[in-house]
Amino acid sequence: MKERDAELRALVGYGVKRANSALVGGVAQLLGRFDLRRTTFSALSVIANNAGIRQSDLAEVLAIERPNLVQILDEVQRAGWIARARDGADRRVYRLTVTAAGLARLTEAGDALRTYDARLTRGMSAQERTALIAALRRVEENGLHALDEEAWEGPDVGEISTT
Amino acid sequence: MKERDAELRALVGYGVKRANSALVGGVAQLLGRFDLRRTTFSALSVIANNAGIRQSDLAEVLAIERPNLVQILDEVQRAGWIARARDGADRRVYRLTVTAAGLARLTEAGDALRTYDARLTRGMSAQERTALIAALRRVEENGLHALDEEAWEGPDVGEISTT
DNA sequence: TATTGTTATACTCTATAACTATA
DNA sequence: TATAGTTATAGAGTATAACAATA
Numbered sequence: 001m002k003e004r005d006a007e008l009r010a011l012v013g014y015g016v017k018r019a020n021s022a023l024v025g026g027v028a029q030l031l032g033r034f035d036l037r038r039t040t041f042s043a044l045s046v047i048a049n050n051a052g053i054r055q056s057d058l059a060e061v062l063a064i065e066r067p068n069l070v071q072i073l074d075e076v077q078r079a080g081w082i083a084r085a086r087d088g089a090d091r092r093v094y095r096l097t098v099t100a101a102g103l104a105r106l107t108e109a110g111d112a113l114r115t116y117d118a119r120l121t122r123g124m125s126a127q128e129r130t131a132l133i134a135a136l137r138r139v140e141e142n143g144l145h146a147l148d149e150e151a152w153e154g155p156d157v158g159e160i161s162t163t
Numbered sequence: 164m165k166e167r168d169a170e171l172r173a174l175v176g177y178g179v180k181r182a183n184s185a186l187v188g189g190v191a192q193l194l195g196r197f198d199l200r201r202t203t204f205s206a207l208s209v210i211a212n213n214a215g216i217r218q219s220d221l222a223e224v225l226a227i228e229r230p231n232l233v234q235i236l237d238e239v240q241r242a243g244w245i246a247r248a249r250d251g252a253d254r255r256v257y258r259l260t261v262t263a264a265g266l267a268r269l270t271e272a273g274d275a276l277r278t279y280d281a282r283l284t285r286g287m288s289a290q291e292r293t294a295l296i297a298a299l300r301r302v303e304e305n306g307l308h309a310l311d312e313e314a315w316e317g318p319d320v321g322e323i324s325t326t
Numbered sequence: 327t328a329t330t331g332t333t334a335t336a337c338t339c340t341a342t343a344a345c346t347a348t349a
Numbered sequence: 350t351a352t353a354g355t356t357a358t359a360g361a362g363t364a365t366a367a368c369a370a371t372a
Contacts, residue, residue: 004216004224007208007273011280012292013186015299017201020183021226021340022306023176028361029310038180039362042171050167056330061167063184065364070332092330092371110170117174119309120302129175132298135291136178139283143185146282147192184363191338202339219353228341233355255348255353 012139023120030116034109035079039064039072041113044098044106047082052095054087081105175302186283193279197272198242202227202235204276207261207269210245215258217250244268 008014024038031041039062046061047053053061059069073096076082081102084094098106121129171177187201194204202225209224210216216224222232236259239245244265247257261269284292 004213004220005205005209007212008205009296009300011276012283012296012299013190013276013280014205015296015303016179016183016186018226019299019303019306020179022303023179024340024361026306026310027176037361042168042177045170046168049170053167054330057167063181064362066331067333067365068363090330090372094331113174113176116309117176120175120305121298122305123301124298128294128298131291132295132302133172133175133178135284135287135295135298136175136182137172138286139295140178140182140185142283142285143182143189146279147189187338187363200338217353227339229354230342230356231340253349253353257354 016136016139026116027113030112031109034105034112036105036109040076041106041109043069043072043076044081044102045110047096048098048103048106051097054093054095056093058096076102079105179299179302189279190276193275194272197268197275199268199272202231203239204269204272206232206235206239207244207265208273210259211261211266211269214260217256217258219256221259239265242268 003009005014027038031037034041036044042062043058046058050058050061055069055073056066059066062069064072073082073084077084079102081099083097083099085097087093087095121132124132166172168177190201194200197204199207205225206221209221213221213224218232218236219229222229225232227235236245236247240247242265244262246260246262248260250256250258284295287295
C-alpha cells in the first residue's frame with residue numbers, strides 16, 4: 001500500500017524536516033542529563049575548539065542571531081563552564097574560553113551524544129554515513145541560495161567544499 | 164584550515180539541524196506566495212491524496228499533535244481549500260476533502276515547491292538524491308527509537324521500509 | 327559613523343492538560 | 350469509560366529594532 005504522504009516523501013525538504021523532528025526530542029532528553037541543550041552544547045563545543053573566540057564570530061559559526069546567543073552564553077556561564085573576558089585591545093568584545101569544568105562536561109556529553117548519533121545511522125555503512133553528512137552539507141548550502149536563483153534553469157553542477 | 168565547528172559537523176544530527184534551518188526560510192517564503200505554510204501545504208497534500216481522511220489520522224500521518232492540527236485546518240478551511248464533513252456513522256469524526264480551489268492551489272504551490280526542492284540537491288545525481296531521501300527516512304526511523312535502546316551494542320542491521 | 331554585546335519583543339512551532347460531544 | 354475534536358497554555362527556537370559602550 002502506498003504511503004499516505006507519498007507525495008511529500010518525494011521532497012528532500014520534507015525528509016529533512018521529519019528527520020529533524022524525530023531527532024529533537026531524543027537529543028534534548030540526552031543532553032538534558034548533562035544540563036545542556038542543543039544550543040548550549042554546540043556553543044560549548046565551538047568555544048572549546050576555538051579558545052578566545054568572540055561572541056559575534058561564535059554566532060556566525062553557529063548560524064544563530066547575536067541576541068539569541070546572549071542568553072545561551074549566560075546559561076553556560078552561570079553553570080561555570082565558560083569565561084567571558086574583555087579583550088584588551090578592543091574593549092567592546094568578549095573573548096570566550098571553556099573552564100576545566102566546562103571541558104569535562106563537554107567531553108561527557110559529547111561521548112554520549114556521539115553514541116546516540118551513531119545509532120541514527122544504524123543499518124548504514126560508514127560510506128553511506130559519510131555520504132549523508134556530505135549531502136546534508138550540500139543541501140544546507142543550496143538551501144541558503146535556492147531563492148536567489150529563481151531564474152536558474154539547467155543542471156548546474158556548482159562545487160562546494162565538502163572536506 | 165579546519166572548520167571551527169568541525170567537531171559538530173561529524174554529527175548527523177547537527178547536519179540535519181543545519182540543513183533544516185537553511186531550508187525553513189526559503190520554503191516559508193515560497194509557500195507564502197500561495198498563502199501557505201509548511202504545515203498547511205502538507206495537510207493539503209495528504210488530504211488531496213486521501214479523500215475522506217479523519218483529522219486524527221491526518222495528525223498521525225504528519226506526525227503532529229491533534230491540537231496543533233486544529234488551527235492548521237481552520238486556516239485551510241477558511242481559505243476555502245478543504246471541507247470538513249461529519250461522518251454519518253460516527254458523528255464525532257470529521258471527514259476531510261479538498262475543494263476544487265484547494266486542489267488548484269495545491270497544484271500551483273506543489274509545482275513551485277518541487278522546483279525549489281530539486282534545487283536543494285543541485286550537484287547531486289538522481290541516485291544520490293534518492294539515496295539521501297532514503298537515508299533521511301532511516302535516520303527518522305532510528306531517531307524515534309534511539310533512546311529506547313540505551314543497551315544497544317553491535318552493528319545491528321535492522322531493515323526498515325524505504326519503498 | 328560603525329561595531330559589540332545587550333534588552334525587549336514578537337512570531338512560529340511544538341507539547342500537554344483538560345474540556346465537549348459523542349460513542 | 351473511551352475516543353474525536355477542541356481550547357487554552359506554555360515552552361522552545363528564532364527574528365528584528367533599538368540601546369549603551371566603545372571604536
